[in-house]
Amino acid sequence: MERQADEPVDSAEAAGRWIARREAERAVDSAYAFAVVDAGDRPLGQVAVGAVNRAHGTGWVSYWTVPRARGGGVAVRGCAALARWAFTELGLFRLELGHRTDNPASCGVARAAGFAVEGVQRQKLAYDGVRYDVELHARLASDPVPGSRL
Numbered sequence: 001m002e003r004q005a006d007e008p009v010d011s012a013e014a015a016g017r018w019i020a021r022r023e024a025e026r027a028v029d030s031a032y033a034f035a036v037v038d039a040g041d042r043p044l045g046q047v048a049v050g051a052v053n054r055a056h057g058t059g060w061v062s063y064w065t066v067p068r069a070r071g072g073g074v075a076v077r078g079c080a081a082l083a084r085w086a087f088t089e090l091g092l093f094r095l096e097l098g099h100r101t102d103n104p105a106s107c108g109v110a111r112a113a114g115f116a117v118e119g120v121q122r123q124k125l126a127y128d129g130v131r132y133d134v135e136l137h138a139r140l141a142s143d144p145v146p147g148s149r150l
Contacts, residue, residue: 031048044066046064049092059090063079095115097110097136097137114143117137
């Protein structure tokens with residue numbers, strides 16, 4: 001979560017501030033975040049749609065999982081559920097997401113959740129003084145649902 005959060009979430013107080021910011025975003029219809037949990041309500045990760053633009057019907061998807069949840073399809077199921085919700089409940093038409101090109105696992109999540117590759121954004125992100133290319137993916141409300149038979 002270190003690179004996904006707008007400040008380090010390293011204490012109960014910081015977690016409370018993070019949650020308060022997510023609640024404020026929801027209140028003004030700019031972003032929606034959801035915990036992904038297992039059957040025992042233990043946290044496995046988070047999925048979110050932010051940068052909600054009602055004029056264009058778009059949003060930006062993000063996701064992360066805890067190490068123990070990786071590789072089991074948790075992120076794929078979370079992203080697919082988030083997309084279904086954003087299309088049906090929020091009425092969005094286009095969802096975008098991006099991942100560093102050196103992150104094949106995140107690319108696999110995006111593709112499996114039905115997000116098509118649209119291109120590469122050169123040197124978009126900077127971490128620790130290093131710039132990284134980002135692969136852009138998008139899913140439209142009119143795209144086939146992943147795993148469905150047409």
